Amino acid sequence: MTNRWIVLMVLLPLLTGVLSTPIVARLRLSRVLGVVGLSATLIAGLLLLNNATSEQAGGILVSQMGGWAAPYGISLVFDTFSGLMLCAAAAVTLCGYVAALGTLDRTVERRYFHPLMHFMLAGVNLSFLTGDLFNLFVAFEIMLMASYGLLCLAGGEAQLRQAYKYVLLNLLASALFVIAAGLVYGMFGTLNLADLMRIVRETSEQGEALPTGFTAVSVVLLTVFGLKAAIFPLWFWLPDAYPTMPVPLLAVFGGVLTKVGVYVIARTFPPIFAAGEAAEVIVPILLTAAALTMVLGAIMAVAYRRLRAVLCMFVIVGVGFALAGVAVGGETGLAGAAFYMTQSMIVAALSFLVCGQIENRVGSDDIDDAGQFSWYRAAPWLAVVGFVLAMTLVGLPPLSGFYGKLWVVQAAFTGPDETPGHSVWWLGLAGLVAGTITLLAALRWWTGVFWLGREDQTEEPPATQPASTGPRSLTLAVALLLAASLWMGVAAEPVLALAKDAGTNLADPQRYITAVLQPETTEPSYASTHGTTTPANDQAHRASPSTPEHHAQDSTPPATHADDRFGPNHPIRLRGGH
Amino acid sequence: MTAVLAICVAVTFAVSVYLLLGRELKAVAMGVFLISHAANLSILAMSGSPILPTPDPELGITKRPPISDYDFDGALRHGDIAAPLDVMVDPLPQALILTAIVIGFAVMGFVLTLLVATSRKVQTLDVDELATGEKRHDPVERPAADGTVQGGAA
Numbered sequence: 001m002t003n004r005w006i007v008l009m010v011l012l013p014l015l016t017g018v019l020s021t022p023i024v025a026r027l028r029l030s031r032v033l034g035v036v037g038l039s040a041t042l043i044a045g046l047l048l049l050n051n052a053t054s055e056q057a058g059g060i061l062v063s064q065m066g067g068w069a070a071p072y073g074i075s076l077v078f079d080t081f082s083g084l085m086l087c088a089a090a091a092v093t094l095c096g097y098v099a100a101l102g103t104l105d106r107t108v109e110r111r112y113f114h115p116l117m118h119f120m121l122a123g124v125n126l127s128f129l130t131g132d133l134f135n136l137f138v139a140f141e142i143m144l145m146a147s148y149g150l151l152c153l154a155g156g157e158a159q160l161r162q163a164y165k166y167v168l169l170n171l172l173a174s175a176l177f178v179i180a181a182g183l184v185y186g187m188f189g190t191l192n193l194a195d196l197m198r199i200v201r202e203t204s205e206q207g208e209a210l211p212t213g214f215t216a217v218s219v220v221l222l223t224v225f226g227l228k229a230a231i232f233p234l235w236f237w238l239p240d241a242y243p244t245m246p247v248p249l250l251a252v253f254g255g256v257l258t259k260v261g262v263y264v265i266a267r268t269f270p271p272i273f274a275a276g277e278a279a280e281v282i283v284p285i286l287l288t289a290a291a292l293t294m295v296l297g298a299i300m301a302v303a304y305r306r307l308r309a310v311l312c313m314f315v316i317v318g319v320g321f322a323l324a325g326v327a328v329g330g331e332t333g334l335a336g337a338a339f340y341m342t343q344s345m346i347v348a349a350l351s352f353l354v355c356g357q358i359e360n361r362v363g364s365d366d367i368d369d370a371g372q373f374s375w376y377r378a379a380p381w382l383a384v385v386g387f388v389l390a391m392t393l394v395g396l397p398p399l400s401g402f403y404g405k406l407w408v409v410q411a412a413f414t415g416p417d418e419t420p421g422h423s424v425w426w427l428g429l430a431g432l433v434a435g436t437i438t439l440l441a442a443l444r445w446w447t448g449v450f451w452l453g454r455e456d457q458t459e460e461p462p463a464t465q466p467a468s469t470g471p472r473s474l475t476l477a478v479a480l481l482l483a484a485s486l487w488m489g490v491a492a493e494p495v496l497a498l499a500k501d502a503g504t505n506l507a508d509p510q511r512y513i514t515a516v517l518q519p520e521t522t523e524p525s526y527a528s529t530h531g532t533t534t535p536a537n538d539q540a541h542r543a544s545p546s547t548p549e550h551h552a553q554d555s556t557p558p559a560t561h562a563d564d565r566f567g568p569n570h571p572i573r574l575r576g577g578h
Numbered sequence: 579m580t581a582v583l584a585i586c587v588a589v590t591f592a593v594s595v596y597l598l599l600g601r602e603l604k605a606v607a608m609g610v611f612l613i614s615h616a617a618n619l620s621i622l623a624m625s626g627s628p629i630l631p632t633p634d635p636e637l638g639i640t641k642r643p644p645i646s647d648y649d650f651d652g653a654l655r656h657g658d659i660a661a662p663l664d665v666m667v668d669p670l671p672q673a674l675i676l677t678a679i680v681i682g683f684a685v686m687g688f689v690l691t692l693l694v695a696t697s698r699k700v701q702t703l704d705v706d707e708l709a710t711g712e713k714r715h716d717p718v719e720r721p722a723a724d725g726t727v728q729g730g731a732a
Binding site: 134137138141145148149152155157160161163164167168171172174175176178179181182183185186 | 598603606607610613614616617618620621624670671674677678681684685688689692693695696699700708709
């Protein structure tokens, strides 16, 4: 269903960012504007998600930018999957922003912290919404440009030593993305994701081969998105670059940015780039990468001695689980991935903020240093929060980490279509092993920080240590995220239903294709009033390739000239004939 | 013409990969800039229609290659290829390139600023020295810092 309001998800952060640029020196005004803008984005996201699930919308809201019909213009698509991601991203950014207001140094805050935060959310939201491959590149660049700025914001030596890795690797990935997008356009003549899904689907239904080199493009795109998502072996920059950031920014980066990469893989790979001939190459790579990301990430989480790095590895383990769901595919696997990504955005942000509270007490994020602190006298509630957090990261049943992992592992054991031969049991086993190692890692940091502290220590903590766990805004953000996380565990039903719908849509893209390529027309089209061929007419022609008339054409001899690589009825040929 | 473009792309890629493997961040940055140019050139080389180059008898459309050669122009002038409008270049790849160039330009500005800031703060642009915090030749000069996972300024 057409809904022009979905553009608000990009416009609101963009507008807030533009407005907060000239008033960057007036902190109070910037803060009020920022909180209002981010809350408005979150509320708009929730309202749109509610609207999308209503009866007549059918789960998918579409807006064609500039009014140009689908394969010619840029489409924005808001379905249950992108809706879940948008709401979680807005919530995490809002909480990180609130936490930053009390935590960040004022001089750092004046270095255009507010506009950068809003521009980054605009880029993230556009990546979730867009239905066009090149527009996705632009969205990535908006997001990355702001994230480069935020990464170097504090300007400390440690940050500058690590920042170049993140920046240059992402630049390299962007160059590869441009090449891949150009190749896709050269092969299919379209960059619209729904149109690509339609072409790939119809090509395989007609039993024809996809263009030469399609698998190569898929591999290039997998590299690009895998680098953003930090899947094995492209994760090495993450535990280096991320821990140098201030905690609230770390929460937003760790929560949101890696999930953008996984989201794009989940959106484009099952229906397009892992379909047809490419499946033979891409699916084994995805399955292996998911298994290695989970297991090695969990082992690394045990190995690190600094809490920030440990939590970064937990983010990577989460990426591995979501990727496992995507790689197995099928409704259950993709639904599990959708739920797990939503949940792990919130929990990852929460974990970094709790880490910030521990650091505010102890003065460093070293697990052994934190263990020397007597938490039972100072802040016993933080130990409880930490325990709930650790168990959520592991995924014990009443907490929100459970359902996503359950669905993913279940899908791996039963296979995507629940036929006996298609089981990917070794991936399910890897998931269970990774879960066990994660338990070890979570208990290790929790006991290291809160449990093993020497009770008999005589010396009081030095007076230079801050007397609290941080400003009230940090506590508020932790409370909000903890509430959201607990709610997703105890009252998971609505989110689970949304994730189930998202999984169904991802496994069978027909609803997505129909919604984007054939929006119902409420006004008389240009063609009917002027009697000329317009994209709308062309679309009607294209959208019915399986009518008897077309099947009759299948038996006609192919075009006469020798260089014609595609038959007259080939999906690629059907496009653009006018 | 396609061959010439292909050679250009290959050479640019080779040079940028050589630069990317260097130790000095300036060289690495130049390599990244060059690789984005190579990406743009390769889009230009492969832009056009998937049904190039024969005229299509059904649709009567020939899309022109992005950089045409003299034969093609001659055929156009002689009237061997029908209406000029039908042989126009597909503008979309060029729009993609233009977008990528503009974005690349902004990013280039940022990266150079980052390098200047880094070299002022850390006094080096050598990849190893940035990682270890030690001068490669006289390690006593600087105090060793834990470069890999810093506590950071929270």
